[in-house]
Amino acid sequence: MSHTAHIRSHRKPRRSASTLAMRAGVAGGVLSTLAVAGAAGSANAAEPVTQTLELPTLTADLAAQVAQSADATQQAAANYELQAERDAAAANAAKQAKSDLADAKHKAAVAKKKAQEAARKAAAARAARSAARPTLTTTASTGVSTSTSTSTSTSTATGSAAAVISFVKAQVGKAYVSGATGPSAYDCSGLVQTAFKQVGISLPRVSQDQSTAGTQVSLSNLQPGDILYWGGAGSAYHVAVYVGDGMFVGAQNPSSGVQEKPLSYDPPTGAVRVL
Numbered sequence: 001m002s003h004t005a006h007i008r009s010h011r012k013p014r015r016s017a018s019t020l021a022m023r024a025g026v027a028g029g030v031l032s033t034l035a036v037a038g039a040a041g042s043a044n045a046a047e048p049v050t051q052t053l054e055l056p057t058l059t060a061d062l063a064a065q066v067a068q069s070a071d072a073t074q075q076a077a078a079n080y081e082l083q084a085e086r087d088a089a090a091a092n093a094a095k096q097a098k099s100d101l102a103d104a105k106h107k108a109a110v111a112k113k114k115a116q117e118a119a120r121k122a123a124a125a126r127a128a129r130s131a132a133r134p135t136l137t138t139t140a141s142t143g144v145s146t147s148t149s150t151s152t153s154t155s156t157a158t159g160s161a162a163a164v165i166s167f168v169k170a171q172v173g174k175a176y177v178s179g180a181t182g183p184s185a186y187d188c189s190g191l192v193q194t195a196f197k198q199v200g201i202s203l204p205r206v207s208q209d210q211s212t213a214g215t216q217v218s219l220s221n222l223q224p225g226d227i228l229y230w231g232g233a234g235s236a237y238h239v240a241v242y243v244g245d246g247m248f249v250g251a252q253n254p255s256s257g258v259q260e261k262p263l264s265y266d267p268p269t270g271a272v273r274v275l
Contacts, residue, residue, distance in 0.1 A: 157244060160199040160275050161225030167195045168241045168249040169260065176257045186251040186258060192227060192239050201274055211236035214274035225275045228268040242271065 157165050174185055181190035189207040196203050203213050211229035222228075224244035229236035240250025248268075249260045 157224035160201075161223070163199050164195045164225050164241060164275070165243045165249075167198050168258075169243065171195075171251075171258045172249060172260050174251075174258045176251045176254045178254075188239050188251045191249075191251045191258060192241060195241060196274065199275075203274070207231075207236045207239040208234060210239050211270070211272060214272035217271050217273050219268065219271060222271055223273065226271045226273050228271050230266070230269050233270055233272075236269070240268070 168191060171182070171186065171191060176187060177185035178187050179190070180186050182194045186194065189205060189210055192207075192210055193203045193205060204210055207229065210227060211231070211233045214227065216233065217223075217226060222242050224242060226242045228240045228242050228248055228250075230238040238250070240248045242248050243260070246263050247260055248263060249258065251258045252261075
């Protein structure tokens, strides 16, 4: 035994029950805290594992969204490009239409001007022909046409002229048919051509050419067998045969056919002589 054991102040005091209980409670609290912390740590440690497992799913969804966005962007770009092409085509079409309209207006104006000029020239030509025509009158006693400013031959036709006149008079009363040259129907130039063919003279087929086929003669110096024409020389629209005594025979029109008429019925513009 220590030499100080008997000294009261040096002995270790006994621990009381309350002190032990307090220490037990503290220890229990510490253990509880550690348990909670461990549980929390376990939970926190498990969370990254869960996030790592879900990452592929999130990445796939994001990739799909990016792909859809790229497709939408590409489609929008294609639509914009198509619309731009359509707009450009519409603009070009409008520009071309405007140009065509302007061109058509110009051509119409030129055509109108030409038509007016042609009408003016035709009117001048008609006026000139009217001024050049003789004034014809018919005597009451004989019915023979004479002219106050010109005279026509009344001599009896002979030779080829007589044959031509005999032929055309024989055709009086037959029908007028455009393009016909006999024997049952004629048009104006067809009758003249066929009549002169009887005496071996070959004439052109149409009135325009027949009006320049021979020598031009004045209406004041007509002889039986001369070819009369209406319209300009080279542009005549009607022909007939002068048969003397102020009369002519011609295929007039579909309603009247071949007729013998006085010069006053339809005064001719000019005449040519081929006999």
